[in-house]
Amino acid sequence: MLKALIRGAALGAALAASTLVAQAQTELDFASWQLEEPGNADWWKAAIKAFEAQNPDIKIKQNYIPFADYLTQLTIRFASNRPPAVIQISEQNYGAYASQGWLAPLDARIQGTDIATDWASAQADLKWDGETRGVLISNSALMLFYNEDLLQKAGVAAPKNWDEFKAAVAKLTDKQAGTFGLSAVTTEHPTAVEDLHRYAMWAGTSLVKDGKYNLTAPEVVAALDAYRQTVGQNAPLGNNSAVARQLFVDGRTAFLIDGPWVWSWLEKATPAMRPKLKMVRTPFDPQEAPGGITIHIAEGLDEGTADAAWKFVQFVTQPEWQRAYLKQTGQPAGRKSPVLTSDDIAAAPQLEIISAAAMASKPLFPTDQRIRGNFAEYSAILMTAALKLLSTQEPTDAVLKAAQDQLEAAIPLD
Numbered sequence: 001m002l003k004a005l006i007r008g009a010a011l012g013a014a015l016a017a018s019t020l021v022a023q024a025q026t027e028l029d030f031a032s033w034q035l036e037e038p039g040n041a042d043w044w045k046a047a048i049k050a051f052e053a054q055n056p057d058i059k060i061k062q063n064y065i066p067f068a069d070y071l072t073q074l075t076i077r078f079a080s081n082r083p084p085a086v087i088q089i090s091e092q093n094y095g096a097y098a099s100q101g102w103l104a105p106l107d108a109r110i111q112g113t114d115i116a117t118d119w120a121s122a123q124a125d126l127k128w129d130g131e132t133r134g135v136l137i138s139n140s141a142l143m144l145f146y147n148e149d150l151l152q153k154a155g156v157a158a159p160k161n162w163d164e165f166k167a168a169v170a171k172l173t174d175k176q177a178g179t180f181g182l183s184a185v186t187t188e189h190p191t192a193v194e195d196l197h198r199y200a201m202w203a204g205t206s207l208v209k210d211g212k213y214n215l216t217a218p219e220v221v222a223a224l225d226a227y228r229q230t231v232g233q234n235a236p237l238g239n240n241s242a243v244a245r246q247l248f249v250d251g252r253t254a255f256l257i258d259g260p261w262v263w264s265w266l267e268k269a270t271p272a273m274r275p276k277l278k279m280v281r282t283p284f285d286p287q288e289a290p291g292g293i294t295i296h297i298a299e300g301l302d303e304g305t306a307d308a309a310w311k312f313v314q315f316v317t318q319p320e321w322q323r324a325y326l327k328q329t330g331q332p333a334g335r336k337s338p339v340l341t342s343d344d345i346a347a348a349p350q351l352e353i354i355s356a357a358a359m360a361s362k363p364l365f366p367t368d369q370r371i372r373g374n375f376a377e378y379s380a381i382l383m384t385a386a387l388k389l390l391s392t393q394e395p396t397d398a399v400l401k402a403a404q405d406q407l408e409a410a411i412p413l414d
Contacts, residue, residue: 026308027059031074031084034293035064039264043321043328051315058308071096071376078102083298085309089134091122091291092365095372098128104297105131109310115317118336120359122292125367135313136334138293138325141357142198142282145248145256145266149276150179154254162202162284165255166230172254173234183244183253184235191241192386193379194290197364198257199227202284207382208366212413215385215404216397225396228389237390249277257282259290260354263330279350281357289361292334326351332358374411381406 030048034040048060063084065073071093077083083102097103110116115123115135126134144165146158154172159165169181185191200207203223207214214220236247241258248256249269256262266277281287295316297309315321322333323340327348332355333339345352365371371378385403388394 025057025059026305027061028086028305028308028312029061029063029084030086030088030312031063031065031070031077032088033065033067033070034088035062036066039261039329043325046324047316047321050321051312054315055308055311058311060312078298085298085301085305086312087296087298088137089294089296091125091136091140091294092375094126094134094294094296095128095369095375097296098133099369099373102299103128103133104299104301104306105133106135106297106310107132110135113314114335120292120332120334120336122289122361122363123334125363126294128369134294134296135317136292137295137317137322138329139332139334139358139361140289140292141260141332141354141361142257142288142290143260143262143279143354143357144282145258145262145277145279147248147251147254147276148278150251150254158278158280158283160283165284166226169230169234169255178252180236180247180253181234181255182231183248183256184231184239185241185244186231186235186237186239186390188383188387189240190379190383192390193382194364195227195231196224196382196386198288199223199230201286201288201362201364206366208368208371208413211368213404213407215400215407221397221400224389224400227386228396232390249273251276260332260350260357261330263350263354279353281353287357287361288364289358290364293331326355330354368413370411370413377410378407381410 032044035044048062052058052060074087074097078097078100087097089097110132120136120139122139123136126132126136150172151158151168156168156171159168172179172181184195197207200220200223203219203226205214205217205219205223207220209217235244235253239247244256245258245262245265247253249265251273263279266274266279269277295313297306297313301309317334319335319339322335323344325331326333326339327344330351336359338355340351340355365375381403385399388399389396
């Protein structure tokens with residue numbers, strides 16, 4: 001009986017002790033769409049496991065939300081006052097949350113850390129009303145992919161500038177043979193909006209200039225007429241990004257402009273096709289960044305939870321994890337200083353190309369807070385314009401005038 005009581009008391013003490021430990025542990029709800037993506041998921045899960053081992057008083061609750069539902073679900077959670085403590089966001093969607101006051105200011109935490117001194121220029125764009133409200137985990141860049149075999153058979157050299165690229169795309173299109181000069185997004189998809197900005201910037205202009213919409217300027221009309229001709233006449237229509245990439249990997253198209261993560265798609269090509277597929281830094285300026293990956297802390301957390309959240313942000317942005325991120329995902333790190341070793345570069349030289357391009361890149365989208373805070377509406381209007389350019393005979397200047405009128409009414413900049 002006594003032994004039973006002793007065993008019971010010991011068991012009770014153990015349970016009480018474990019309860020106290022459990023009560024002392026802070027749980028951080030972390031929301032991300034990448035927790036099930038190959039490469040990204042491996043990195044996040046490894047980083048979380050290592051963080052929890054180093055910080056046994058903090059538990060990361062992994063909250064995976066598919067990207068198609070991500071923005072909607074995040075908005076619902078914030079609006080109902082139950083946000084995740086730590087949030088991953090794509091840079092172009094940052095303004096939608098910052099404008100609502102949902103993201104905590106971080107300047108006091110960043111001050112004195114290497115985030116303040118050793119980060120890519122895109123970090124400066126994470127300010128809202130003068131306060132930094134996020135940290136760049138991944139920088140971004142666009143790369144040029146081309147099929148060397150198709151170029152050689154057509155007697156076309158790899159382009160060295162923007163005009164050579166457009167001419168090469170047209171020359172390599174042979175619709176009767178079932179080959180196209182270009183893989184591009186030609187259906188309703190965010191990349192179509194990116195393309196409008198890309199073609200304008202590579203022509204030396206922009207859709208927003210001096211704080212005003214610039215779509216009706218003759219140089220913008222000419223640039224987007226070039227988009228209409230280059231993409232509309234030389235890329236298969238009706239394709240999303242996945243189909244566009246696969247057509248390139250299958251050898252059906254000669255060129256593709258896309259993010260560095262497409263390198264992993266090249267590895268899926270057949271043994272005969274793989275040596276023909278090349279990736280280089282885009283040989284026309286400016287180098288462009290369609291938006292990196294950012295991490296944020298929700299506004300309004302209690303002090304202990306906010307401190308734990310910042311520990312997590314600092315952990316995943318330290319050099320060893322930034323290096324692992326670049327190696328595992330093929331996406332540039334947020335840090336400015338090199339994170340790769342000489343052995344890393346020898347094993348995967350494409351990573352050095354990707355990193356260099358990202359460091360030289362400029363933001364693709366306007367940084368005006370009114371646009372960033374209403375990016376979904378801004379993007380929807382331009383999406384309609386892009387699809388009209390690709391699928392109708394309506395004059396380019398008329399399409400752009402209609403889009404500018406809509407933008408000025410929906411998101412006035414005056």
